[in-house]
Amino acid sequence: MSDNNFFVLSSGIKVPVIIETRRGIRNVTLRPKTNPNMEIHISKPYITSEKFVLNFLESKRRWVEYIFSKAPQKQTLKPNDTIEFLGKNVLLLHDENMRGNKYIDSDKMNLCIGGGLDMFERRVRDFIKNEFLESVKEIVKQAPKEFWPKKITLRDTTSRWGSCSSTGTISLSWRLAFAPYDVMRYVVCHEMAHRQHMDHSPEFWHAVSQLYGFGVERSKRWLVKNGGELHKYF
Secondary structure (H helix, E strand, C coil): EEEEEEEECCCCCEEEEEECCCCCCCCCEEEEEECCCEEEEEECCCCCCCCHHHHHHHHHHHHHHHHHHHCCCCCCCCCEEEEEECCCEEEEEEEECCCEEEEECCCCCCEEEEECHHHHHCCCCCHHHHHHHHHHHHHCCCCCCHHHCCEEEECCCCCCCCCEEECEEEEEEEEHHCCHHHHHHHHHHHHHHCCCCCCCHHHHHHHHHHHHCCCHHHHHHHHHHHHHHHHCCC
8 A cells, every 4th residue: 555645636735645456456446535534545456556546546637626626614613503413403502511412402403512612523423423323213113124224333434325234234424414304314215225135226226215205316316416515514
């Protein structure tokens, strides 16, 4: 693996280029990452030279520049900010003398974060992740049991919103908490459908529609168009 290269954007920003040699692959693959740090990950076959890889990267400059130009600017959260997650606009409050974090009203529109101010954002993030997991479990319960995952794990990925392993584990990007509820539900249903169909065959998409109902294509389009915005916090 090489990590001594940089790709210089037209803005002058130097993006680290990490090249990994992998056995069993035939082509060079580029994976620009914008979160949590700007990086370009490249996988190459054993026989492909690093010089060829860097020239290939340069040939894709317009696309790479576009990816990084669309990356959302990180927004810092602080007390009295309002943040939208799981379909709610929630006012963030802070009480350093309070232990833990909790909603302080019945409609869950005011969230009070306890502890020191230096841990404020981390505690907000952890609270949202826990709330997201509980929402996912509720969605799963509404599906027939043959679609239920054996395990649910949360990830923070930029290349995919969910996955389902052959062992029955569903992995989801917790940042779906910032998407509209129906979009989040679509991804959960998509991965549950893989419990019966480990492909994207017509039978798979039929299962997705059965689990989700009308609007699958609308949710897919929303993610393609707006998915980058789900990474603007933390």
